Amino acid sequence: MNRLKLISGHLSPGGSAAPLPDLRSSDCGCAAPSPEDEVVVVHGRRTAIGKAKKGSFKDTTPDELLSAVMTAVLEDVGLSPDQLGDVCVGNVLQPGAGALMARVAHFLSGFPEKVPVYTVNRQCSSGLQALLNIAGSIRSGSIQLGLACGVESMSLRSMGDPGDLSSGLSANAKARDCLIPMGVTSENVAERFGVSRRQQDAFALDSQIKAARARDSGRFDQEIVPVSVTVRDESGRERRLQVRRDEGIRAGTTLEDLARLRPAFKPNGTTTAGNSSQVSDGAAAVLLGRRAAVEELGLPVLGVLRGSAVVGVPPDLMGVGPALAIPAALQQAGLKVNDIDVFEINEAFASQAVFCVQRLALPPEKVNPLGGAIALGHPLGCTGARQVVTLLNELRRRGRRAFGVVSMCIGTGMGAAAVFEVPGP
Secondary structure (H helix, E strand, O other), rough: OOOHOOOOOOHOOOOOOOOOOOOOOOOOOOOOOOOHHEEEEEEEEEOOOOOOOOOOOOOHHHHHHHHHHHHHHHHOOOOOHHHHEEEEEOOOOOEEEEEEHHHHHHOOOOOOOOOOOEEEOOOHHHHHHHHHHHHHHHHOOOEEEEEEEEEEEEOOOOOOOOOOOOOHHHEEEEEHHOOHHHHHHHHHHHHHHHOOHHHHHHHHHHHHHHHHHHOOOOOOOEEEEEEEEEEEEEOOOEEEEEEEOOOOOOOOOOOOHOOOOOOOOOOOOOOOOOOOOEEEEEEEEEEEEEEHHHOOOOOOEEEEEEEEEEEEHHHHHHHHHHHHHHHHHHHHHHHHHHHHHHEEEOOOEEEHHHHHHHHHHHHHHHHHOOOOOOHHHHOOOOOOHHHHHHHHHHHOOOOOOOEEEEEEEOOOEEEEEEEEEOOOO
């Protein structure tokens, strides 16, 4: 009943949000693990994010992207792949969530056959869900070390085919709403909660400015794995190049530029190509382990997973997911909004990002300080893992104990969030 009241408050248009629970309370329904049993992040890397269909990765298969980050993460810390207990890969568009693709990438990376691998598809949170799945296996004692990955080639596979569904879904409003295009759900959020076109464009501009600043100052350099690829032009001629910079950042974007763009999903709408995430290609990998095992092997500890949550929301308002998932994850971690240094919220659309930031009263300077998916791009299965890599590297630069949150909305009506701590020096 309390959760229903909370949801009702969060989704009430024009009204104030229901008061959040005391997120400092120890009565959070979860017992903290002993230090040696904590799930820790050892290391993470990602590829640059390429523009789908026309960028540097347009001819690169997802197994190749995935292999690049899987290999780099283990090589960086000097870990043999045969010490992994499991590998989980988030993917959305490949057949069967990329089960075959992931095993191929596994062998391309030189991993032994005895190390298992599987895939998961929770749409835009697939990369984060892969991490949570590996964390769950560590907590259960099934494994000591695992690799969580995410990958997507939106150049080689497109969204649109819903699969085989019952004709009876048309008689069920919620089931029918699961087929609403994501851009239309963005318009629904903007209309219901009064997020204006100007607010959306201003948020999008801020994302571009922050991402350009981060790129130009070298803040992404440490997390990006350079990938050598072959690119074919329209005449079929091939050239080799090394990809090491994100391609979607539009330095020099202005509010006037954004204001000139036409609505993309409704004739009189407010969601445009400029204030929505970009379709993209990319991969990321994160190495996790039980603290005791990590320390025994002499591996570094980049961060600690402190809490997580996945929640359901109305499918036609799927973008509000982080507004419910973040408080749930914070409560599990025993923290509150003011304790968090950085919020990495996926910018599926500016409309839903603005809503979530406002509804949770998040300090704007703490939200996506290096830009987000509007500027960087959103390779669906990769994004959650990419966010974790970016977040933990940014928190480490603070040079002190710090906390961060990764969160995203999920198609068909869900939200996910995870809370991380970076230990101080």
